[in-house]
Amino acid sequence: MSAAFDTVIIGAGNAGVSLAARLRNDGRHNIALVDPNPVHRYRPMLNYAAAGTARMDRYERSMAQVVPDGVQLLPHAATKIDPAGRTVTLGSRTAADSGPTLSYDNLVLCPGLTPRWDAIPGLDEAYVNGWAMSAHVPEYAGRACAALVRVREGTVVFAVPPEPASCGGTVLKALFQACDHWQREGVLDRIDVHLATPFSGILGLEPTDARLRPYITRYGITVHEQTHVSAVDHHARTVRLDGSDTAQLSTREISNVNLAYVTPLSRAPQFVAESGLGDGGDAGLIEVDPVTLRHTRAESVWGLGDAATVDTRPSGGALRPQVAVVADDLRTGGPATPYDGYTIIPIAVSRDRLMLAEHDRDGRPAPSVRGIDLTRPRRITHLFDRYVQPVIYFRKLLRGRV
Numbered sequence: 428m429s430a431a432f433d434t435v436i437i438g439a440g441n442a443g444v445s446l447a448a449r450l451r452n453d454g455r456h457n458i459a460l461v462d463p464n465p466v467h468r469y470r471p472m473l474n475y476a477a478a479g480t481a482r483m484d485r486y487e488r489s490m491a492q493v494v495p496d497g498v499q500l501l502p503h504a505a506t507k508i509d510p511a512g513r514t515v516t517l518g519s520r521t522a523a524d525s526g527p528t529l530s531y532d533n534l535v536l537c538p539g540l541t542p543r544w545d546a547i548p549g550l551d552e553a554y555v556n557g558w559a560m561s562a563h564v565p566e567y568a569g570r571a572c573a574a575l576v577r578v579r580e581g582t583v584v585f586a587v588p589p590e591p592a593s594c595g596g597t598v599l600k601a602l603f604q605a606c607d608h609w610q611r612e613g614v615l616d617r618i619d620v621h622l623a624t625p626f627s628g629i630l631g632l633e634p635t636d637a638r639l640r641p642y643i644t645r646y647g648i649t650v651h652e653q654t655h656v657s658a659v660d661h662h663a664r665t666v667r668l669d670g671s672d673t674a675q676l677s678t679r680e681i682s683n684v685n686l687a688y689v690t691p692l693s694r695a696p697q698f699v700a701e702s703g704l705g706d707g708g709d710a711g712l713i714e715v716d717p718v719t720l721r722h723t724r725a726e727s728v729w730g731l732g733d734a735a736t737v738d739t740r741p742s743g744g745a746l747r748p749q750v751a752v753v754a755d756d757l758r759t760g761g762p763a764t765p766y767d768g769y770t771i772i773p774i775a776v777s778r779d780r781l782m783l784a785e786h787d788r789d790g791r792p793a794p795s796v797r798g799i800d801l802t803r804p805r806r807i808t809h810l811f812d813r814y815v816q817p818v819i820y821f822r823k824l825l826r827g828r829v
């Protein structure tokens with residue numbers, strides 16, 4: 428089978444569905460959205476599910492429910508792209524079937540990130556044996572909650588994942604909510620809490636780090652800055668940390684670990700590099716111009732979202748401007764509005780207060796609301812993030828209306 432489309436979008440996650448809806452609102456037709464996953468998930472809720480304050484099934488929809496009217500959903504995985512011939516080969520659904528080939532005028536890649544289990548030796552074994560987990564691995568978000576709540580003493584390690592990571596700083600949401608829970612239960616004094624971060628300070632962002640330091644002190648957390656988890660040993664129950672830059676080459680080992688909240692490193696799906704569209708790095712990201720989001724070597728290809736070289740920390744909030752840039756470029760065929768790298772990290776500092784770290788590509792604060800300091804942890808911001816954002820996501824964002 429083969430079919431021709433004006434626009435093919437690979438990946439029906441936050442980026443792909445929002446862009447497809449935006450293009451439909453702009454009056455464009457003949458759009459295909461390719462994704463083998465039957466379920467679309469509001470991923471920011473995974474951190475609340477891990478903290479035990481949300482049920483994830485309420486924030487999942489069938490893919491058919493979120494695909495905009497007039498857009499054709501093709502439930503296959505993209506396996507190969509020929510940018511010169513402008514075709515995409517899809518995986519077959521049965522062994523007897525050869526996968527369809529699509530031809531396109533414009534191709535947009537937003538297949539998100541996928542875990543590199545082999546990059547941290549021993550981590551998969553610790554996951555299988557139930558003492559390592561992360562909300563970033565959705566199958567384990569529910570287990571993370573049960574495990575965090577069960578801890579009454581001993582040593583726990585949380586790690587902010589090195590980039591590229593999908594809003595990696597939100598690991599702090601799980602960390603602070605867990606510490607708040609342990610404090611309320613009266614057991615925090617018996618728990619030795621460690622945080623490994625690849626950044627200097629906490630997230631390497633001021634004034635965010637200044638806001639977070641009092642909570643690090645309040646919960647008695649030991650911070651290992653500029654480090655990353657390099658190995659986990661299931662039998663010895665250790666987590667090894669290595670320095671993340673040349674100035675910090677030291678290795679240290681944390682032993683007798685009860686719980687390791689460690690996210691696997693991430694990469695773009697393999698087909699990107701295999702099609703010659705990767706940036707050549709370990710993560711094989713889609714090599715786009717971070718300002719226009721157009722591929723640097725294939726002029727009818729764009730990339731956005733977690734898997735593209737957008738040169739900022741990826742997040743769902745970063746997609747609002749990214750979708751606008753790509754939609755404008757496809758509409759006018761001319762130079763797009765520049766993307767300044769705006770992104771956001773919502774951080775719960777307790778079970779009922781949250782702050783927003785909004786910044787641009789250079790780490791400069793980029794507040795989206797004037798006149799109210801959202802870097803200050805507030806109850807209202809927590810309520811907005813927990814209850815209002817999901818409604819905006821399903822009713823507005825995925826319908827191309829934000």
Ligand SMILES: Cc1cc2nc3c(=O)[nH]c(=O)nc-3n(C[C@H](O)[C@H](O)[C@H](O)COP(=O)(O)OP(=O)(O)OC[C@H]3O[C@@H](n4cnc5c(N)ncnc54)[C@H](O)[C@@H]3O)c2cc1C
Pocket residue numbers: 437438439440441442443461462463464470471472473474503504505506537538539540562563564593594597696698731732733734741742743744745771772773
């Ligand atoms: C635990 C967690 C918490 C987060 N919290 C926040 C938050 O509080 N605020 C915030 O702004 N952001 C948050 N994010 C980040 C946000 O969810 C992501 O930035 C956003 O979902 C990225 O969108 P995307 O479309 O690039 O990728 P995804 O949403 O991951 O979608 C990618 C899609 O591509 C599909 N795909 C993969 N391979 C193929 C293939 N070969 N062919 C076809 N389709 C394919 C996948 O099935 C998937 O549906 C969080 C993320 C996680 C994991």
